Amino acid sequence: MPETRPQAVGFLGGTGPLGRGLALRLAVSGVDVLLGSRDQSRGREIAADLSGQLPPGSGEATGASNREVLERCALVLITIPYQAMGATLEELRPLAPGRILVSTAVPMEFLGGVPHPVTTGFGSATEQVAQLCPDSLVVGAFHTVAAGQLLKLDHTLDEDVLLTAHDSAAKERVSDLVERIPGLRPVDAGSLDSARFCEQLTPLLLRLNRLHRAHTGIRITGL
Numbered sequence: 001m002p003e004t005r006p007q008a009v010g011f012l013g014g015t016g017p018l019g020r021g022l023a024l025r026l027a028v029s030g031v032d033v034l035l036g037s038r039d040q041s042r043g044r045e046i047a048a049d050l051s052g053q054l055p056p057g058s059g060e061a062t063g064a065s066n067r068e069v070l071e072r073c074a075l076v077l078i079t080i081p082y083q084a085m086g087a088t089l090e091e092l093r094p095l096a097p098g099r100i101l102v103s104t105a106v107p108m109e110f111l112g113g114v115p116h117p118v119t120t121g122f123g124s125a126t127e128q129v130a131q132l133c134p135d136s137l138v139v140g141a142f143h144t145v146a147a148g149q150l151l152k153l154d155h156t157l158d159e160d161v162l163l164t165a166h167d168s169a170a171k172e173r174v175s176d177l178v179e180r181i182p183g184l185r186p187v188d189a190g191s192l193d194s195a196r197f198c199e200q201l202t203p204l205l206l207r208l209n210r211l212h213r214a215h216t217g218i219r220i221t222g223l
């Protein structure tokens with residue numbers, strides 16, 4: 001029997017490196033992706049550019065406004081800078097009930113060029129999404145995956161993706177999505193209050209990248 005075509009995955013702020021990188025890899029795996037932007041025409045432009053890189057048999061990449069993404073997609077990745085995430089969700093949250101929202105934001109700032117975690121007041125950016133959108137199913141994921149590596153289709157990925165959520169069905173759905181991308185392994189990291197640890201790994205990875213002139217990711221051993 002032919003495999004059922006997976007549901008389209010949406011991105012808020014899908015025009016940045018992480019949104020484009022994840023959309024590219026998911027589209028290659030056969031998933032349709034909807035790249036949202038504050039400016040619908042920018043979303044379309046980036047989606048057209050992405051489409052040009054897709055091999056035959058890929059999912060479709062389409063551009064849209066962020067609003068349209070929430071209207072059309074049951075699973076939406078939030079790929080907006082942390083500093084803009086709260087205001088964006090305040091505006092769009094009436095459209096979010098029932099959606100699976102995947103929080104990727106890393107609350108981080110550069111002080112003297114060195115990455116430092118930022119205190120959110122919510123425990124983590126992921127928990128902030130859950131507080132702002134209480135009727136959505138919030139999952140934390142992809143915090144430690146570098147956009148630059150996703151965007152290079154000839155780069156072989158080899159890393160884990162830590163997943164946090166209260167809702168196990170939503171976590172499972174995102175886990176299935178991670179598994180579609182060769183070289184990424186989903187790892188259940190527990191409930192949302194673990195998200196702070198996942199998010200804080202990223203400033204460390206960026207420091208390691210600089211120290212070792214490397215592109216680091218994470219692998220959990222013993223599982």
Ligand SMILES: NC(=O)c1ccc[n+]([C@@H]2O[C@H](COP(=O)([O-])OP(=O)(O)OC[C@H]3O[C@@H](n4cnc5c(N)ncnc54)[C@H](OP(=O)(O)O)[C@@H]3O)[C@@H](O)[C@H]2O)c1
Pocket residue numbers: 012013014015016017018019036037038039042043078079080081082084088104105106107142143144145146147148202
């Ligand atoms: N880059 C990475 O390697 C990486 C890795 C792990 C996690 N993350 C997290 O993933 C998220 C996206 O990262 P990124 O590097 O792709 O970010 P980015 O390029 O800085 O921003 C992504 C998109 O967000 C939208 N945006 C920017 N400022 C906004 C504002 N004030 N209000 C509403 N939308 C705004 C823009 O889309 P439009 O202008 O089209 O609206 C932009 O293209 C961040 O939270 C980051 O912490 C990134």
